[in-house]
Amino acid sequence: MNATVGDRLLVHGNTVGERGRSGVITEVQGSDGGPPYVVRFDDGHTGLVFPGPDAVVVPK
Numbered sequence: 001m002n003a004t005v006g007d008r009l010l011v012h013g014n015t016v017g018e019r020g021r022s023g024v025i026t027e028v029q030g031s032d033g034g035p036p037y038v039v040r041f042d043d044g045h046t047g048l049v050f051p052g053p054d055a056v057v058v059p060k
Helices: none
Strands: 007-012 019-029 037-041 046-049 054-059
Touching: none
Parallel strands: none
Antiparallel strands: 007 019, 007 054, 019 037, 037 046
């Protein structure tokens, strides 16, 4: 998984009834665009994310 600042990260809910989350990648801390990423989620929360198999990067 590779990303750049400004790309969106979509994290799908992995259990029934759990909503997915999305946000903008504000910092890429891994080498060559790899994780971890600092993400500002649409709900205003900012966090360090190590995306799993339920996540997708959408280029800006």
